[in-house]
Amino acid sequence: MTERYAVITGAGRGLGQRLASRYWEAGYNLGLVSRSIASADQTVSELVPAESQRCDVFVCDLADPASVEAIVAEVRAKTEQVNVLINNAAIQGPIGPLEHNDLGDWEQTIRVDLLSPVALCRGLLSCMVNATDASIINLSGGGATGPRANFSAYASAKAALVRFSETLADEVESRGITVNCIAPGAMKTAMLRAVLDGGEQSSGAREFAVAAKVFEDGGASMDRVAELALFLSSPAARAITGKLISAVWDRWECWPEHVPELAGSDLYTLRRIVGRDRGFGWGDR
Numbered sequence: 001m002t003e004r005y006a007v008i009t010g011a012g013r014g015l016g017q018r019l020a021s022r023y024w025e026a027g028y029n030l031g032l033v034s035r036s037i038a039s040a041d042q043t044v045s046e047l048v049p050a051e052s053q054r055c056d057v058f059v060c061d062l063a064d065p066a067s068v069e070a071i072v073a074e075v076r077a078k079t080e081q082v083n084v085l086i087n088n089a090a091i092q093g094p095i096g097p098l099e100h101n102d103l104g105d106w107e108q109t110i111r112v113d114l115l116s117p118v119a120l121c122r123g124l125l126s127c128m129v130n131a132t133d134a135s136i137i138n139l140s141g142g143g144a145t146g147p148r149a150n151f152s153a154y155a156s157a158k159a160a161l162v163r164f165s166e167t168l169a170d171e172v173e174s175r176g177i178t179v180n181c182i183a184p185g186a187m188k189t190a191m192l193r194a195v196l197d198g199g200e201q202s203s204g205a206r207e208f209a210v211a212a213k214v215f216e217d218g219g220a221s222m223d224r225v226a227e228l229a230l231f232l233s234s235p236a237a238r239a240i241t242g243k244l245i246s247a248v249w250d251r252w253e254c255w256p257e258h259v260p261e262l263a264g265s266d267l268y269t270l271r272r273i274v275g276r277d278r279g280f281g282w283g284d285r
């Protein structure tokens with residue numbers, strides 16, 4: 001596996017650090033994308049040295065389209081083959097009712113959480129076509145599958161990222177590339193800390209309580225998310241694509257045994273719910 005290359009964004013802290021560690025342990029060469037060289041170097045320093053592997057660091061501001069374009073060129077200059085692209089980096093964006101949000105902050109959230117992952121997918125697809133077990137993994141988040149009051153920018157970006165992933169999965173399936181989303185669950189991260197820092201009045205009672213409980217109890221396991229990502233990168237998951245998968249609640253380990261059911265259905269995707277789905281006959285033709 002030493003010839004495999006994984007690009008991971010947001011690799012300077014939190015889940016990105018954990019993903020980098022687990023993919024390194026699995027034998028991947030790494031391309032770590034971080035906004036800060038210091039945090040990226042910290043991630044690298046925690047990797048156990050391995051003579052047969054290399055770790056490249058790329059500094060990128062995902063809010064800057066020119067910076068994203070430059071990173072694509074830098075990655076392509078470092079490697080001809082990308083086996084895994086994990087769009088993990090994200091920002092929380094403005095917290096509070098839309099009418100009180102700064103529109104510039106709202107637009108920046110869309111840029112970082114949606115448009116930059118799209119640009120990275122577009123720019124690196126040609127490096128993935130000839131790769132073995134090529135996989136794109138996009139991190140979903142709260143608000144992707146249901147309304148999330150007071151987090152309109154983040155929720156909108158993540159919902160769009162899931163639908164983008166479904167669409168791209170259809171486009172590239174014939175080229176041997178899988179595209180999936182991971183719903184990681186509420187984790188103890190700096191981004192969730194922003195919910196507490198914003199206060200209950202801005203985030204709302206429910207969101208504030210969830211964040212407080214996560215910081216008290218520890219929240220969802222980052223290791224579980226990393227296990228799912230590695231699974232989706234493996235030969236066992238080659239027939240799984242276009243899905244939104246919960247690291248916490250879904251029994252994804254057994255999915256390879258049910259490929260015909262998954263491939264032939266809209267299970268684990270975003271879809272409109274109509275009256276007949278809930279037993280109401282008055283709303284549909």
